[in-house]
Amino acid sequence: MTKSDSHQTENTPRDRSVESLEALPSDFVESLSGRVASLQQALLAWYAQQGRDLPWRQTRDPYAIWISEIMLQQTQVKTVLPYYERWLRQFPTVTALAQADQQTVLKAWEGLGYYARARNLHRAAQAIVADHGGEFPSTFDAAIALPGIGRTTAGGILSAAFNQPVAILDGNVKRVLARLIALRTPPSKALDRLWLWSERLLPTDNPRDFNQALMDLGATLCTRHRPACLLCPWQSACAAYNQNVQLEIPMTEARAPLPHKQIGVGVVWNEQGQILIDRRLQEGLLGGLWEFPGGKIEPGETVEDCIRRELQEELAIEVEVGDRLMTINHTYTHFKVTLNVFHCRHTAGEPQPIECDEVRWVEVSELEEFPFPKANSQIIDAIKAL
DNA sequence: TACCCGTGGGT
DNA sequence: TACCCAAGGGT
Known part of the structure; x- marks a missing residue:
């Protein structure tokens, strides 16, 4: 194990060192870094006007927010909505979920796919009852230790439920940030840099709204096809827009045909x-x-x-x-x-x-x-x- | 680190 | 049609 490995594992936040941003032209990094406060304000102002009204934003119950975050993994909001409402009626608390049998849990998840998410939710609920008194933990280390919760989901829950300044990097954020810096490689090849930008941009005074705003920007304006750059609060700072390569970014990797x-x-x-x-x-x-x-x-x-x-x-x-x-x-x-x-x-x-x-x-x-x-x-x- | 893991919608 | 993608995590 190398020295750097010893204190940086896949699931822990990286240092916010500027050195790791050097893969970009230094003048661009400097320019963007100097505009962080402006970008934060512009995005939050846009979110206040154009943010989506979603049911899991009407609560600060970490359990309900946790359920939404797991359901939303690789799954569109529209698909999740009916499952989310039904789930909270059927399993209103961590304890109710922990006490259900697995078949009941899987039946409630039926049709959503990626069924390990449901099995892990069930196991995690039992762990929360056993180890945390039935209350969803409020620290990053405890949250990410639960099955089914990775770095992005932990950040999503902690920022939404407790307003903690923990960054996220889901599909929306990857696309938004890749365009912001005109990333010339597929996001999977530059996760370290994308995480650094997500952390660097996150304001400590309103991380809850900022993370939600970043995801809304990706979901509603900065979409994969037909991005609405003319409406984007980050248009003037966006490297991809300024170079007119927003349709080519994020870059995708070729895949083998399915057997x-x-x-x-x-x-x-x-x-x-x-x-x-x-x-x-x-x-x-x-x-x-x-x-x-x-x-x-x-x-x-x-x-x-x-x-x-x-x-x-x-x-x-x-x-x-x-x-x-x-x-x-x-x-x-x-x-x-x-x-x-x-x-x-x-x-x-x-x-x-x-x-x-x-x-x-x-x-x-x-x-x-x-x-x-x-x-x-x-x-x-x-x-x-x- | 690649690869595994569902389903529905868009182009 | 065939492919890509959508609030990723586990191994």
């Missing part, structure tokens, strides 16, 4: 008209959610062969594969799938949870009680319509 997997899925019926579902392992994709059993079709294998093999390997049952129920295409973050869904008749074997956490027979009317991934909702709808 496509063919999946065989069985809707397995027993003599009582019940259906077999299983609960996925806690770790990995869709952890803790329920699904209709199946798996990847191997090269040269028919869908029917695949379903028979997977149900034997994963659940130790034998089935007779019947008619195709439907075909579903779905895109995940790192791959695409085609779900080939077939009716199956259970013929032998007591289902065993070999490669899942739990397996059970359920009535059609019970399906909606279980949290399922979005790609399975069409299957449920089709079964209920039979």
